Amino acid sequence: MSDTVVVGLDVGGTSTRATALTLDGRRLGDGRAGGGNPTSHGAERAAGELLAALREALTGVDPAWVRAGTIGLAGAPRLLADPAGRDAFDRAWRDAGLRCPYTVHGDALVAYASGTASPEGTVLIAGTGAVAAGVRELRLDRVADGHGWLLGDAGSGFWLGREAVRRLLADLDRDHTPGPLATRVLTELLGSSEVAARPRDTVDALVQAVTRRPPVELARLAPLVVAAAVGGEPVARGLIAEAAAHLAESTARIRPAGDASPIVLGGGLLTGDTPLAAAVRAEVARRWPDAPLHSAGDGAAAAAWIAARELPEVADPRALHTLLVPPPP
């Protein structure tokens, strides 16, 4: 039985998760706190959430046993470049009683490592945004898309939501009765599925309803597209297919044809049994037939594994992965 403890954190926009694991795979504690992305929330608040999640995970654990830690977060290079942000994270780490060093990695690397122990491969993530990244020697290498909603994020939740509204607007321009997906979008945005006697009035109301809110909130319409696609709605199925093609195209920008290294699918739209995950799996299998395909799983545990594999007593990082990182459900 190992007394060595490693700590991993997965810091996302809406939640921060922490886990404390022994090297033989016992889970000593888990912690959860609010969104801790320093880019969107400010370094101080992000560090506060980090501390809360750490303290919860370390309840009843002597911090002196913790020998290594890793924090995975979006915008990691920006945090590392910002002394104030780095200071705030250092302080949270010390305030949790930790004296060991920690490393910071991009959330994409942590998502990748939650799906495979292979040091070389590709990760494709689609949630609100969308990004593909190559991994070499367990570091992020080349990146495709992740350009944000205005210029990219093709195939993301934002993209699905925006396209769903665009199809609805095109229906109204054509004076067509909105189909099932369009009707759901109309109801979500205007509170009623009724089209005005002059359809242009409904068009104007829709444009205003969308532009009153931050553009990225179009992503909240993505679940409507997913649900409609599950029900077989043809417009929704078409959008899912287009999104999958975009995601595969972004991946192909950084991954050679015939590459047989693993591909990990992450983000809310690609983990679990979603129609977009199924469509992306099919696209990916077509382009890279020899690549093992994995789903991203427990990011905090993967971060802990990344921390642990640098310890001198770890001889077989791959075996350790099996112990520390549970396979996705």
Place this chain on the structure above:
Amino acid sequence: MSDTVVVGLDVGGTSTRATALTLDGRRLGDGRAGGGNPTSHGAERAAGELLAALREALTGVDPAWVRAGTIGLAGAPRLLADPAGRDAFDRAWRDAGLRCPYTVHGDALVAYASGTASPEGTVLIAGTGAVAAGVRELRLDRVADGHGWLLGDAGSGFWLGREAVRRLLADLDRDHTPGPLATRVLTELLGSSEVAARPRDTVDALVQAVTRRPPVELARLAPLVVAAAVGGEPVARGLIAEAAAHLAESTARIRPAGDASPIVLGGGLLTGDTPLAAAVRAEVARRWPDAPLHSAGDGAAAAAWIAARELPEVADPRALHTLLVPPPP
């Protein structure tokens, strides 16, 4: 020789133009002032520009001779629905010494009437934004697109600019050397055509350069695409072809196949001898081979014509159009 004077105004986002014409086609005066769109500039300021343009056009003209007037402006329905906006315009009209009534029409109708005297047809406009509209009995009927940069304006200047940046970002993701158009876009946005040793740094700098400014300013890159297309650059030519297809598709939403009524092309990207105008002409001729095609011309004169055709002494509005509205250069 007619003593009856009509006044027309074309109120755009960057300039306001006014013209005073007699019914036999003598041009008594022209006026020009700053942008007067009440939606973007506020009703008071818009009314101020309107008054300045009117006063200049009416220099040396007895306002009592003016029997009718028309104001063409974007967002006309919103102005008419807003009592404060309508009041500000009424005041400017009176302050210019005018006692006759005036009508307000959308800028799309005025653009249409600047190209043809036919009371039925279609107008397609591409500038910063893009919109297609049907015209019936010289009123705007159904409208397609014009949904704004976030949800539509497919094939517009904004669209061309955004797509040019997206192609550049895709080149960098792929680790390709940017082509001629991409190089021009890179230089315009970052002041240098150099790509960083780690191309992702250039990607990040580009995304930041674009997102620091209002999204609609991507339209200022459209002239780079047009210039590159004139020079035969293949990416630019491809974007122009795609934009033309989008514009034709928007038009087809509101215009039946085989319709032989005239089509007027307006907006900075479709008037004059531009590659997009040529591509749209080809697309339109393919879809509506029997439709006469016209360019939008002098909007202020067209507005004056719209005002004049309601006067009892005007027996032949079509003949009057020939007198009042000069053909586009």
